[in-house]
Amino acid sequence: MQIQTARLLLRQTTINDLDFVYHTEHDKENRSYIGQWTIEQHQEALKDEDILHLLIENKQGEKTGYVILSGLLDTNKALCIRRIAIKLKGHGYGKEVMKGLIEWGFENNPAHRIWLDVKDFNQRAIHVYESVGFVYEGTLRDSYFNGEGFESLVIMSILREEYTK
Template identity: 70%
Template sequence: MVIQSSILVLRKTEITDLSFVLDTETDLDNRTFIGQWTVEQHQESLTNEDIIHLIIENKQGEQVGYVILTGLLDSNKAVCVKRITNKIKGRGYGKETMKLIIKWIFENTDTHRVWLDVKDFNQRAKHVYESVGFIYEGTLRDSYFNGKKFESLVVLSLLRHEYLGST
């Protein structure tokens, strides 16, 4: 599976990519904003039919991030963008990745709803998600315990008819 645009290539994550994934996930610029998985959890996700784990590369072949989608087998036809994380920031890779993911989901599956949650203080990510059509649904107050304190998560989604109406 390969999804691409003029600036990015998204491809299935391989075992050999997991050191990059873990390094990106635990990077000081990222770990405050995203959940953490063990190497075993990432390994298991590579063979789970309900999950797509993708590496994001720029056209020069440089790994710039990764994406995890869950819920591919969900009977409610709702796919979750579980994680999107970029090692290289400020070049539009996050927004371009979201556009590619949304297009692929709605054009290659019968998904009705794509959704995600984001920490309420992550303004940069919320802006990206809203700029590609995601709509605010609500806030899950103090729903995530980061090991030290509770944090609130904002839920956003995009429905198939909203995507089709924007294309």
């Protein structure tokens, strides 16, 4: 399974990619914005039929990030972008990945809704999600315990009918 955009290739993550995934996730520029998994949790996700774990590479073959989708088997036809982490920032890769995921989700799947949650202080990501058509749905106040305190999550989504307009 692959998704191609103008500058990027999203391909199935392999066991050999997990060191990169782990280090990208735990990088100081990413760790406060996304959940932290162990290598074993990522290995389990690679086997789960409801999850699509994709590595992001630029056209030069350089690993630039990863993304995790869930809900492939959801009877409510809702795909969830569980995680997106970009290692090489400042190139517009995040926005390009989001556009590619939305197109793939609605053109190659029966998805009715694509949704995500984002920490409420991650304004950079919220701006990117809004710019590709995601709509604010609400805030789950103090719903995520980060080990030291609680954080609020913003829920955003895009519906098939909004994509096709």
